[in-house]
Amino acid sequence: MSLKVELSHRFGTFALDASFEAPQGVTVLFGRSGSGKTTIVNAVAGLLRPDTGRIAVGERVLFDSTRRVWLPTHRRRLGYIFQDARLFPHLTVRQNLAYGRWFAQKAGRSEDSARVIEMLGIGALLDRRPGALSGGERQRVAIGRALLAQPQLILADEPLAALDEERKSEILPYFERLRDETSVPILYVSHSPAEVARLATSVVALQDGRVARQGSATEVLGDPKVTPLGPGGAGAVLETTVATHHPDGLTELQAGGVQLLVPQVQRPPGAHVRVHVEAQDVMLAIRRPEGISALNVLPARILALRIGDGPGALVQLDVGGNLLLARVTRRSATVLGLRTGQEVFAVLKAVSVAKDGIAGRGILPR
Amino acid sequence: MSLKVELSHRFGTFALDASFEAPQGVTVLFGRSGSGKTTIVNAVAGLLRPDTGRIAVGERVLFDSTRRVWLPTHRRRLGYIFQDARLFPHLTVRQNLAYGRWFAQKAGRSEDSARVIEMLGIGALLDRRPGALSGGERQRVAIGRALLAQPQLILADEPLAALDEERKSEILPYFERLRDETSVPILYVSHSPAEVARLATSVVALQDGRVARQGSATEVLGDPKVTPLGPGGAGAVLETTVATHHPDGLTELQAGGVQLLVPQVQRPPGAHVRVHVEAQDVMLAIRRPEGISALNVLPARILALRIGDGPGALVQLDVGGNLLLARVTRRSATVLGLRTGQEVFAVLKAVSVAKDGIAGRGILPR
Amino acid sequence: MTLLSPEEWQAVALSLRVALWATLGGLPFGILVAYALARWEFPGKQILNGLVHLPLILPPVVTGYLLLLTFGTRGPIGSVLQDIGIVFAFRWTGAALAAGIMAFPLMVRAIRLSIEAVDPKLEQAGATLGASPPWVFATVTLPLVLPGILAGAILAFAKAMGEFGATITFVSNIPGQTQTLPSAIYAFLQVPGGEASALRLVVVSVVIAMTALMLSEVLSRRIAKRVAGA
Amino acid sequence: MTLLSPEEWQAVALSLRVALWATLGGLPFGILVAYALARWEFPGKQILNGLVHLPLILPPVVTGYLLLLTFGTRGPIGSVLQDIGIVFAFRWTGAALAAGIMAFPLMVRAIRLSIEAVDPKLEQAGATLGASPPWVFATVTLPLVLPGILAGAILAFAKAMGEFGATITFVSNIPGQTQTLPSAIYAFLQVPGGEASALRLVVVSVVIAMTALMLSEVLSRRIAKRVAGA
Amino acid sequence: AANAAEVTVFAAASMKNAMDEISARYAEETGNTAVVSLAGSSALARQIQAGAPADVFISANTDWMDTLEQDGLIDTDSRVDLLGNSIVLVAHDPDAAPVTIDADLPLAEMLGEDRLAMALVDAVPAGIYGKAALTSLGLWDGVMPQVAQTDNVRAALALVATGEAPLGIVYATDAAAEPDVSVLGTFPEDSHAPITYPAATLADGDAAVAQEFLDYLQGPVARAAFERQGFTVLTE
Numbered sequence A, B: 001m002s003l004k005v006e007l008s009h010r011f012g013t014f015a016l017d018a019s020f021e022a023p024q025g026v027t028v029l030f031g032r033s034g035s036g037k038t039t040i041v042n043a044v045a046g047l048l049r050p051d052t053g054r055i056a057v058g059e060r061v062l063f064d065s066t067r068r069v070w071l072p073t074h075r076r077r078l079g080y081i082f083q084d085a086r087l088f089p090h091l092t093v094r095q096n097l098a099y100g101r102w103f104a105q106k107a108g109r110s111e112d113s114a115r116v117i118e119m120l121g122i123g124a125l126l127d128r129r130p131g132a133l134s135g136g137e138r139q140r141v142a143i144g145r146a147l148l149a150q151p152q153l154i155l156a157d158e159p160l161a162a163l164d165e166e167r168k169s170e171i172l173p174y175f176e177r178l179r180d181e182t183s184v185p186i187l188y189v190s191h192s193p194a195e196v197a198r199l200a201t202s203v204v205a206l207q208d209g210r211v212a213r214q215g216s217a218t219e220v221l222g223d224p225k226v227t228p229l230g231p232g233g234a235g236a237v238l239e240t241t242v243a244t245h246h247p248d249g250l251t252e253l254q255a256g257g258v259q260l261l262v263p264q265v266q267r268p269p270g271a272h273v274r275v276h277v278e279a280q281d282v283m284l285a286i287r288r289p290e291g292i293s294a295l296n297v298l299p300a301r302i303l304a305l306r307i308g309d310g311p312g313a314l315v316q317l318d319v320g321g322n323l324l325l326a327r328v329t330r331r332s333a334t335v336l337g338l339r340t341g342q343e344v345f346a347v348l349k350a351v352s353v354a355k356d357g358i359a360g361r362g363i364l365p366r
Numbered sequence C, D: 001m002t003l004l005s006p007e008e009w010q011a012v013a014l015s016l017r018v019a020l021w022a023t024l025g026g027l028p029f030g031i032l033v034a035y036a037l038a039r040w041e042f043p044g045k046q047i048l049n050g051l052v053h054l055p056l057i058l059p060p061v062v063t064g065y066l067l068l069l070t071f072g073t074r075g076p077i078g079s080v081l082q083d084i085g086i087v088f089a090f091r092w093t094g095a096a097l098a099a100g101i102m103a104f105p106l107m108v109r110a111i112r113l114s115i116e117a118v119d120p121k122l123e124q125a126g127a128t129l130g131a132s133p134p135w136v137f138a139t140v141t142l143p144l145v146l147p148g149i150l151a152g153a154i155l156a157f158a159k160a161m162g163e164f165g166a167t168i169t170f171v172s173n174i175p176g177q178t179q180t181l182p183s184a185i186y187a188f189l190q191v192p193g194g195e196a197s198a199l200r201l202v203v204v205s206v207v208i209a210m211t212a213l214m215l216s217e218v219l220s221r222r223i224a225k226r227v228a229g230a
Numbered sequence E: 001a002a003n004a005a006e007v008t009v010f011a012a013a014s015m016k017n018a019m020d021e022i023s024a025r026y027a028e029e030t031g032n033t034a035v036v037s038l039a040g041s042s043a044l045a046r047q048i049q050a051g052a053p054a055d056v057f058i059s060a061n062t063d064w065m066d067t068l069e070q071d072g073l074i075d076t077d078s079r080v081d082l083l084g085n086s087i088v089l090v091a092h093d094p095d096a097a098p099v100t101i102d103a104d105l106p107l108a109e110m111l112g113e114d115r116l117a118m119a120l121v122d123a124v125p126a127g128i129y130g131k132a133a134l135t136s137l138g139l140w141d142g143v144m145p146q147v148a149q150t151d152n153v154r155a156a157l158a159l160v161a162t163g164e165a166p167l168g169i170v171y172a173t174d175a176a177a178e179p180d181v182s183v184l185g186t187f188p189e190d191s192h193a194p195i196t197y198p199a200a201t202l203a204d205g206d207a208a209v210a211q212e213f214l215d216y217l218q219g220p221v222a223r224a225a226f227e228r229q230g231f232t233v234l235t236e
């Protein structure tokens, strides 16, 4: 099921005029603070009625200004994780979590609440009221409440912003599983390059209320012409399959024509795994380097070279059929004489790939 | 001026029992969600009266349960950036920003409001009320409001969590400047390893209401025995001075006996700059590698080697008198035959250092 | 107890019954009207608002007289109701109606203020989780408004315990049927030397109302504590 | 206008003056008491709360009588005040006092409900920025409570416009001095043929109160809109 | 008096119409002003006890005047029984036949299941007189449970006028002016204590002006006005 959004709305001096199509999976909305992300999500949720436009999930039209269609919020079957948690203060955590299920149609997915509670680490809080929770606890309960509502469309507005890294790495796989195993479209707002890279099926970049760029995660993140997440964000996404698990804790992934060694990935051989490789984690060498700790030394060909005004340069590589981005200094580019078409080696530390590019240590993504 | 905190408090099943000393500069409180960070900050702010304990800023005792001292919040001269923005809904942004100044004692630092407004990018919002702001805008106004109150103690509870990377990189230097140029102690709650590494003078790690570890940023982050921020967080902090600016946009830093090339740092030669080098960005080589894009190849000696259960190993290095951490795979450690005392080369990409370890591109840190 | 005569005890019991019914019977309407005034826009909203306040503005006698004209057995509404067996005239039900109407503006205002204080964002959250507007009202708004409802109810109860002018004009004073405490007190005050007798009844009336007030405070504090979290 | 006689216009003007003073004069006390009841814990709090509600519970005649006993020129407070030149008995000031006291519980409850609805977290934010409790009250609580104050004021005004029982008992019904609209209405209703005249005055009274009500709604809506953001 | 004086009169509210007329004429004729405060006799008497600035008091019953006299608040010499009134039985039915009110009056049968409207029988003068009359006629016990009492006699009249109660006992003065009720009969004068409106000047008032006004109340202008309202004037 895909989500089609097309809307325009004015708020004083701010004008939103966005249209995009979010295919099945996770569509990450990103853009600077104030670029209109929450406004779009609210419109999809029916909390804001746009001036004009059309919003549809699969065949279900939620809003159509020309045909005067307006499905009220409560019939949109949502799970909306708000930017501010918005828990019900008079209900206990348990009651907050159960709230959505009450109204859920039998048809919806039945989510195992015990499992969600465990993943979110909120088991000890069930009898408290939101007033007695910490900021992050509140946010986690809000995530649980939305997920347990058996939604047909998940809206997540910076759901993990208030959480620690460890907790994030426990919750992210859950979203991955939702993405991979269900047909529920997920509209996900995030500022975090790691989350974008890891979750996004498709990416919509907003700028001042307009869609600056949209496309699949591989496309948007692997394009040296756009580094929409700032210099830290450029990187490529590799679609790989698990080849073998080595006894020393490393997993060998097959990505087109090349092998990649990464710290253990807890998925069975043959499983599909996407790997995010940040441009700045890729080193280039014109000769195969010896005696270094980096385990992945991959033959590569330079497809494009983009030298900016600053000290850096972005190099797009073909590595066994995959696109990879490398970020080097201008000086290195000159010293090494890099040019389009040149055959080089991409050097990649196994641990860099592991950082946040693939499933973490938390609950297993299966 | 230093902040001394020593307190114990019970909240139902949660018991806080923490004591630490925050020297001048930024003390980062971190710990998982629910570990008691906000509780401590609230106690320092006087919003929560701990069961027992003592809190003092320099000579000023804010709270002492044995001597029954309790300075009310409004006389503590704070700038508290709340985890939830808590803007005054009935005041415009401009009035919210001016609120603290109204009550500020003449003695306080006079902060240039035009400059803070520009840094935070909230100039266009001044006449709006908080109800018409986006989540991130609200948070930025909250930051401005606290900074402009001419505080003698800044409390920041995840101030940047709701912001995009670009915005963060514009605001962080401001906190650095506060740290470096004023004597106002800053208690800063953050989940972000990058922020911790970049800002922290001292680090207090909380676990279930207790101080699990505390020390200077260099100590805590450079210790291979603790990776309190999760695997992504290990790293070392180098104290360097700017040596020269090269015409190709690189800056040469002097760190003890070694030179480090990094993308341009906008500080004059001689200026002091701290650099955070993440362990996973450091590669080891047993011979000096040639023809690679990494610009920093530094002779190093292995001080300690910590091989865990997982696929990784942490290597502590002495690089020209500096401590550096490198994260490699166990396999590499075996293949390269790494051992304590061995002379190796630490290979470091210039752009990795630049990522978030030093001042970004926003307003200049001077 | 010999403090009061049997007839006075009757008046006490009747006053309690009248005040309770005026309060409880008025509550559903009070909540509905308060919600409408707080959250809906509709033509005639200001007229409704004015109507609700009318009993406050009019001298009670006038209100009583208007009640007599409309809800009396010959009145347009009264006669219709009589056909279906509901009689207000000269009955305690009429006293409850009069007290309820006199107390209505107080009740509505308290509830309305509380409804206006409920963050619509929470109601929105309820809607995103599939609750239709009536359900949102029942599961989110109503529980959050409880303190206001309680406040409205206690105001109404106190007012109903003290109401006299409209009641006696509408249903007169029939011992055992419509003689409430305030009319008994009034009667005592009309004759020289009746002050002492009046005082006894005043004390009874005050004790009852204060007890109710205290209970409402305790209850309201408990609700507040729950929401604040503990 | 020939709609009303000069004496009746006098009553209108007096009623307005009385209601305005009852409202404005009561407001500072109302705010203070509401704040104390909403936010402080102190011994005797429940007694204060009960006292505030008393005028609601007591039949107005009793309240008026008690006022006469205490604030009359021979009363314990009245005689003291008289020495310093403040006289309530049989003056319009007394009518304002009576109306103010009768309206007080309504005012306090509305303001208290609003104060209870103010998020203490915002007040805390004010304190962290250096505002002492009175300043926090003035710059944070009070502005946020404005709708409640407005509601309390309009309730009080309406009540004061309609108050009659306590007023006539306390300060009598002296044309030009203490004859308010409701007492004039009362007098008309006591004699044959007075209904039409009474009705005219009722209409005037209702028009005034409705105008005030409407103004308060507009004002309150404007405040709400500001806070919601626009 | 050469200088225009002001006299404050506390009068029972049921005298409003007459007092309005009389005070207007008084002002025209003497140049003095009469300020008339109209309220229930009990309220006025209590106010006088509390030091009200009144010069003349006219009560709707003798009890309150007696009380003030005992308290030494009135000028005893000035006290006169100013007006008299009578109580009548009224009906809502305009065609109801007049009856003779005596011990044989089948009042209970006339009422059936319905109510007899009266003012408060233990508190308000009209009610007290009515109860006394019914009692002396031996009718009280038969109708007692059906008596609907109001806080003033006008409200009792309204109950009859609207048809809520078929019968009521009110002052003749009220009944005469109400088109929606018909007078069935007048209670015998000896069935109750005389209905008198005593008047007196007050001890603390301005004695001269007060006496002047009290005299005026007994003069021909006032007499005409009172009689127009249906009162019996008891003074010559």
Ligand SMILES: Nc1ncnc2c1ncn2[C@@H]1O[C@H](COP(=O)(O)OP(=O)(O)OP(=O)(O)O)[C@@H](O)[C@H]1O
Residues within 6 Å of the ligand: A131, A132, A133, A134, A135, A136, A137, A162, B011, B012, B014, B031, B032, B033, B034, B035, B036, B037, B038, B039, B040, B083, C229, C230
């Ligand atoms: N009023 C309360 N009653 C009971 N427990 C409370 C209360 N307030 C906080 N707690 C508990 O105290 C612990 C510490 O809360 P605190 O807000 O300090 O956490 P935190 O470290 O700031 O977490 P986060 O990163 O999620 O904001 C939490 O476990 C929380 O559940």
Ligand SMILES: Nc1ncnc2c1ncn2[C@@H]1O[C@H](COP(=O)(O)OP(=O)(O)OP(=O)(O)O)[C@@H](O)[C@H]1O
Residues within 6 Å of the ligand: A011, A012, A014, A031, A032, A033, A034, A035, A036, A037, A038, A039, A040, A083, B131, B132, B133, B134, B135, B136, B137, B162, D229, D230
């Ligand atoms: N009620 C309103 N009135 C006027 N402008 C508004 C209103 N609500 C939002 N805006 C403006 O609309 C723009 C988009 O807001 P939105 O909340 O969608 O931003 P966002 O992308 O979610 O930002 P953030 O990352 O900070 O949450 C902002 O510039 C904001 O100031």
Ligand SMILES: [Mg+2]
Residues within 6 Å of the ligand: A037, A038, A039, A083, A157, B134, B135, B136
């Ligand atoms: Mg947003």
Ligand SMILES: [Mg+2]
Residues within 6 Å of the ligand: A134, A135, A136, B037, B038, B039, B083, B157
């Ligand atoms: Mg917190």
